[in-house]
Amino acid sequence: MNRWLPRAYLSIVYALLYLPILVLVVFSFNSSRTGYRWGGLSLQWYESLFNNHAMVQAMWNSLWLALAAATVSTLIGALTALALHRYRFRGKRVLNGMLFVVMMSPEIVLAISLLALFLLIGLQLGFVSLLLAHVTFCLPFVVITVMARLSGFDERLPEAARDLGASDFTMTRTVLIPVIMPALLAGWLLGFTLSLDDVVVSTFVSGPSYEILPLRIYSMVRVGLKPEVNALGTLLLVFSLVMLMLSQWILTRSKR
Amino acid sequence: MLKVRQQPFKTAVLALVWGWLLVLVLAPNLLVVGTSVLTRDAGSFIALPVNLDSYRRLLDPLYLDVFLHSLYMASVTTLCCLLIGYPFAWALSRLTKPRQTLLIFLLIVPFWTNSLVRTYALKLLLATNGLINNALIGLGLIDEPLQMLYTEGAVIVGLVYLLLPFMILPLYSVFEDLRRELLMASHDLGAGKLPTFIHVVVPLTLPGVIAGVMLVLLPAMGLFFVADILGGSRNLLVGNVIKNQFLDARDWPFGAAASILLTVAMAVLLLAHKLSERRLGNGESKP
Numbered sequence A: 001m002n003r004w005l006p007r008a009y010l011s012i013v014y015a016l017l018y019l020p021i022l023v024l025v026v027f028s029f030n031s032s033r034t035g036y037r038w039g040g041l042s043l044q045w046y047e048s049l050f051n052n053h054a055m056v057q058a059m060w061n062s063l064w065l066a067l068a069a070a071t072v073s074t075l076i077g078a079l080t081a082l083a084l085h086r087y088r089f090r091g092k093r094v095l096n097g098m099l100f101v102v103m104m105s106p107e108i109v110l111a112i113s114l115l116a117l118f119l120l121i122g123l124q125l126g127f128v129s130l131l132l133a134h135v136t137f138c139l140p141f142v143v144i145t146v147m148a149r150l151s152g153f154d155e156r157l158p159e160a161a162r163d164l165g166a167s168d169f170t171m172t173r174t175v176l177i178p179v180i181m182p183a184l185l186a187g188w189l190l191g192f193t194l195s196l197d198d199v200v201v202s203t204f205v206s207g208p209s210y211e212i213l214p215l216r217i218y219s220m221v222r223v224g225l226k227p228e229v230n231a232l233g234t235l236l237l238v239f240s241l242v243m244l245m246l247s248q249w250i251l252t253r254s255k256r
Numbered sequence B: 001m002l003k004v005r006q007q008p009f010k011t012a013v014l015a016l017v018w019g020w021l022l023v024l025v026l027a028p029n030l031l032v033v034g035t036s037v038l039t040r041d042a043g044s045f046i047a048l049p050v051n052l053d054s055y056r057r058l059l060d061p062l063y064l065d066v067f068l069h070s071l072y073m074a075s076v077t078t079l080c081c082l083l084i085g086y087p088f089a090w091a092l093s094r095l096t097k098p099r100q101t102l103l104i105f106l107l108i109v110p111f112w113t114n115s116l117v118r119t120y121a122l123k124l125l126l127a128t129n130g131l132i133n134n135a136l137i138g139l140g141l142i143d144e145p146l147q148m149l150y151t152e153g154a155v156i157v158g159l160v161y162l163l164l165p166f167m168i169l170p171l172y173s174v175f176e177d178l179r180r181e182l183l184m185a186s187h188d189l190g191a192g193k194l195p196t197f198i199h200v201v202v203p204l205t206l207p208g209v210i211a212g213v214m215l216v217l218l219p220a221m222g223l224f225f226v227a228d229i230l231g232g233s234r235n236l237l238v239g240n241v242i243k244n245q246f247l248d249a250r251d252w253p254f255g256a257a258a259s260i261l262l263t264v265a266m267a268v269l270l271l272a273h274k275l276s277e278r279r280l281g282n283g284e285s286k287p
Helices: A004-027 A044-051 A053-086 A092-104 A107-120 A127-151 A156-163 A168-197 A200-205 A213-221 A227-255 B008-036 B053-058 B061-093 B097-111 B115-126 B131-138 B152-177 B180-188 B193-222 B224-234 B238-248 B252-280
Strands: B039-041 B045-047
Touching (some): A044 A053, A044 A227, A053 A127, A092 A127, A092 B193, A107 A200, A107 B008, A107 B193, A107 B238, A127 A200, A168 A227, A213 B115, B039 B252, B053 B252, B061 B152, B061 B238, B097 B152, B115 B152, B152 B193, B238 B252
């Protein structure tokens, strides 16, 4: 089989995937106001971004939310993965199935169901409703990440700990947690990114008291072009790149 | 012999997980099913009596048109992703391991980047006075700018752009498992390239295809912001209808019924995925 044809094909698809991102980054340094023509280098959009108080506030809100959602979902997700891995219990298949369905179901279905729940129980839409929703959609991803790590793990270690008299809790703390640590970090980073990126679910379950970044961006880009969005997008891109490289580094280093 | 002893840790963990899933997944979905058979109410969103009016209204020509158009755009999106992604995943699986790792990394970088910002970036390219039109006019290929933004095509381009990695990753994983000996065996038994492809490669990669279709087709009907930013008012997705009913028109029963439409679509696709894996007989052996 020809060698260069598949490679040329891969290159073209990658070029198309990265073209819009490249344009975004380049135009974030554009001094022209119209947004479509190059008018020289400038950092003015970054400046106006950080002078925009509502925007900076939304950034902080999003950051706190993502930190909290990633942490809570990692905690619950890791415990779930451990339980699924170690214990036999009734309804294990159902639990697995539910997590799978949460991951597969369209975000909008999850979004309206949570909105209905929050209104029914009279929960004020804001930080708490956002947190509950974000943890729910991050959970399956954390469980999968941790399960993958556990599946390649020497079963004799926890048994040895148990034989030496360790309780379940002690064994988990001293044997299992260190083993799954890289997966915990990777799962945390994934949850953080998913939370920071979410538009669909947040549109439904956020209230005026807690404005977050994706919704702020959404209201900006619905009408016309806003050069500040280029600058913001570039910052988010750099941020995600750092996070992703961090998580890859953690996972590959731990394999040695 | 196992000692029977109290396991407070196990009980606590299971209670936490089950509690979370029952309260935040099962109960809300039951609520949506309940809402869909109630009547719209101005004050408290929903009221008795129970009826199937919302489901009947799904067949109203006005909405049926929107749904069919959304299904059409989602299907074209899925087909495009499959046509681009299938050879892509195959080519990827033939590279050396370190190269594969690097290219997979490059594929998921966009996935980790804000999807809204990426949709907006497409707008920069597609707008009437955007970069593509400027380039084409600059090259003298066209005189008048093409209308690309706010068209059906723009929505499909946006959806393909956002969802392509979700098609490629499951396909890549089935191609990685595809054993070369099987292709050689087929060749040795006298089958040509095309028969080998149809009778060996396609059946073996089918679970990946169905998984990819599931991961693309459903979001392609739900990602309302893509239609909002790139499609204008005439190219709506099912997601836009659901969002409008819940947040603007305040007709919850109808919005709930539309959302159940998506859930049913998901159930059908999940079933197809399970059947295709069972036919290959590896549904159990693979975790």
